[in-house]
Amino acid sequence: MPATGPEIMTDILQTPLFDLHVEMGAKMTPFAGYDMPLQYDGIMAEHNHTREAAGLFDVSHMGQAHYTGDETALEKLITADLSALKPGEQKYTLLLNDAGGIRDDLMVSRPFGDDGLFLVVNAATKAADFAHIASKTAGRGELRLIEDRALVALQGPQAADVFAALVPEAAKMIFMQCGVFTLDGADLYVSRSGYTGEDGFEISIPADRAADISRKILADERVKPIGLGARDSLRLEAGLCLYGHDMNEETTPSEATLMWAIAKPRRERLDFPGAEKIMQQFADKPARKRVGFTMAGAPAREGAEITKDGEIIGVVTSGGFGPTMGGPVGMGYVDLVHALAGTEIEILLRGKARPAKVTKMPFVEQRYYRGE
């Protein structure tokens, strides 16, 4: 095996939880400009613990912002219907370019009553996203970057019980609801959502309180710290896209099978970037589309070519071992004629075509809490 040396990187950033990660024995890795925990006990154990109990993830590298002012200016850039977003609600939405390509996927929510919107965007794209939003809404809205808060995710079937003991009101929310709650005098912006397919919460915490509140959550014996490695395998099994891999500026929502993220009134008004192109492509069916696949043996990784009868029909965009599935899982783009679940395909691994099968996602059932 080639020896891996330290990656050369200047000005690597730390989240407010850096010292806690080191104290808990994390193996750290550079990710999106931050020194992040890759794993603590091991990816497999952390993955399984999250599916069985509860895991705490540091996602402070993601971008948080508060938008106030004219919401129609912001709405033009994304695919949500902001007029229908009520206080206490959150939506998954897409930030598009004029060609209908996906600049980013993000969460937009209204946790502050009538005081604007809370945005959470991807780490690698946050600088570009916020510059784009600020410039396109200049004079009509104000985008305030929130750089003095950490963000953690508490995920898993026992997340609600754990959090109920700390913030009982927050645990009464259902999937995709949000609000501001107080714990030990700290204001928390909490949403019932996540990136694992499990029930859980995403919790924005003032940076100077992030460590003590995280310790308080971790003090519950059902909770273990989880690194980026398991975050990736969990989201992959849940069929959730990773920006920059499963979609990018060259990918449309129609190809990425994310049309559900375009609100119906927006489709009717055709007032999102690239609307005509996207709706035309959706009506005509795109030439290629995102699908999931399963296989035996070695897992296919990002970049592997997908073939059928010797002909290249697509490419893998995410792939790895799914601990809950007990085997390799992945997603990629294939020509539409091969996109039906059950289609036998092959994936080229080190020059050899390995059998795989187009498989409906999510691979592991999503267990969001939608109320009793």
Added chain:
Amino acid sequence: MSVKYTKDHEWVKLDGDTVTVGITAYAAEQLGDVVFVELPDVGKTFDQGDEMAVVESVKAASEVYAPVSGEVVAVNGALEGEPQKVNESADADGWFVQLKLTDKSQLDDLMDEAAYAAHIS
């Protein structure tokens, strides 16, 4: 004879004119949970440094290179069903292949235990 090591974190144990090859506990620890090992066919020959096997962890795929030249005379079939043996017992049950040596003198250039310990420290 004692076990020898390569800078690529393989161990090589000589028995007659045959060596058993595996990856070190240090390498297994770095890789994390091993989920699949692709082993060569028996009868295949390798030159020192050729890609000989692939070990897949949850994280990534890593090549394992032939530490010495030789012909594959046995592979550890148990890894097919239990790839986690590489993590649990890297230097024993988690062995990869046995090679019949082409050139025994290649062993002289490999590290002894003390040198390998220094290499990874």
